[in-house]
Amino acid sequence: MKLARRAKPARRTVRQGRLALHQEPSRQPALPGPVYAQRADAMLAADDIAARRDLPPDWVRQAIGDARYLPQVARYIQPPPPGTPKNWQLYRSRFIDPVRIRAGVQFWQDNRQTLARAQAQTGVPAEIIVGIIGVETIYGQQMGSFRVIDALTTLAFDFPVSHPRAQARSAFFLAELEQFLSLTHRTGVDPLTPLGSFAGAMGMPQFMPSSWVKYAIDFDGDDRVDLFNSPADVIGSVANYFHAFNWQPGMATHYPVRFDNATLNLPALMAPDILPTFSAEQFVAQGAVLEGAALQHPGKLALVELQNGDAPPSYVAGTDNFYAITRYNWSSYYAMAVIELGQEVMQEMARERSQ
Numbered sequence: 001m002k003l004a005r006r007a008k009p010a011r012r013t014v015r016q017g018r019l020a021l022h023q024e025p026s027r028q029p030a031l032p033g034p035v036y037a038q039r040a041d042a043m044l045a046a047d048d049i050a051a052r053r054d055l056p057p058d059w060v061r062q063a064i065g066d067a068r069y070l071p072q073v074a075r076y077i078q079p080p081p082p083g084t085p086k087n088w089q090l091y092r093s094r095f096i097d098p099v100r101i102r103a104g105v106q107f108w109q110d111n112r113q114t115l116a117r118a119q120a121q122t123g124v125p126a127e128i129i130v131g132i133i134g135v136e137t138i139y140g141q142q143m144g145s146f147r148v149i150d151a152l153t154t155l156a157f158d159f160p161v162s163h164p165r166a167q168a169r170s171a172f173f174l175a176e177l178e179q180f181l182s183l184t185h186r187t188g189v190d191p192l193t194p195l196g197s198f199a200g201a202m203g204m205p206q207f208m209p210s211s212w213v214k215y216a217i218d219f220d221g222d223d224r225v226d227l228f229n230s231p232a233d234v235i236g237s238v239a240n241y242f243h244a245f246n247w248q249p250g251m252a253t254h255y256p257v258r259f260d261n262a263t264l265n266l267p268a269l270m271a272p273d274i275l276p277t278f279s280a281e282q283f284v285a286q287g288a289v290l291e292g293a294a295l296q297h298p299g300k301l302a303l304v305e306l307q308n309g310d311a312p313p314s315y316v317a318g319t320d321n322f323y324a325i326t327r328y329n330w331s332s333y334y335a336m337a338v339i340e341l342g343q344e345v346m347q348e349m350a351r352e353r354s355q
Helices: 040-053 057-066 071-076 088-095 098-110 112-122 126-137 148-157 166-187 209-215 231-244 266-270 280-285 292-296 320-326 332-354
Strands: 018-020 224-226 254-256 302-308 311-318
Touching: 040 057, 040 148, 040 166, 057 148, 057 166, 071 148, 088 302, 088 311, 088 332, 098 112, 098 126, 098 332, 112 126, 112 231, 126 231, 126 332, 148 166, 166 209, 209 231, 224 231, 254 292, 266 302, 280 292, 302 320, 302 332, 311 320, 311 332, 320 332
Parallel strands: 018 224
Antiparallel strands: 254 311, 302 311
């Protein structure tokens, strides 16, 4: 199956191509709920999408009407109960494990030249690309079993009202549903076919439909983009994503940090959250202790706190590149897991070479 135009590549040497949605059959979600053809609000939205995207109204109505409500999706999207402690060490153990490290080594070895080419063209390190794909899907082993149409439609029209940002999130998923329908129609893909995560993310890198349109590129030169089956397209697209979010080649993602308790102004350091705001000099003036290369860091820094349940939190000084990783998933825990998985894979490869 093929999808239509894609976003411009990060470099002109990357060939333009058609997007493709194709994947091996996977387990379908169990016991889906009622079809949305019975919902007046869904049918009104279908007509609006058809009008704004110049799509056949009957086709859009049929696609949304055939979608089914998935109660488990509505449950999974809920945030943890208030007061649930965050725990970096527990979070880390979910992603930095022997299975992912071994799979990452194999993926890197199988795609060494492509990773090197992506790094050369965009400046995004191979270990960051490898970390992303490993955290997201274990290099394609777990790409999701939900029909994308069901997940997006459920979250567009039945987003849990108890969620603190229910209205905004519902609007987000309605926009993603529109992107998905436009994408599949342009290329003749059956919108009931693609499978993905409970949030509608697709392929090895788990791109949402809007990200597929904006950032996915043909990196293997076959004139189409396939994020389900082409490791080269996945590698190039992840690199292109970070290039678009201003990845700074050669810049560290973070530095170790400790504190001078006599001068520490923790509230001031924490106020900007993870947005890099302080120069190294300003950072130190607020009681942070940096060493080595961190003291000469040319950009801005942010104090990143990683809570450890009942244990004391961990801290790092995050750079603009750390922040760029959080644009893929808005979580400092996620960003650190990506970084450390990539580092573990790289270190394991070095150990194997030295034996």
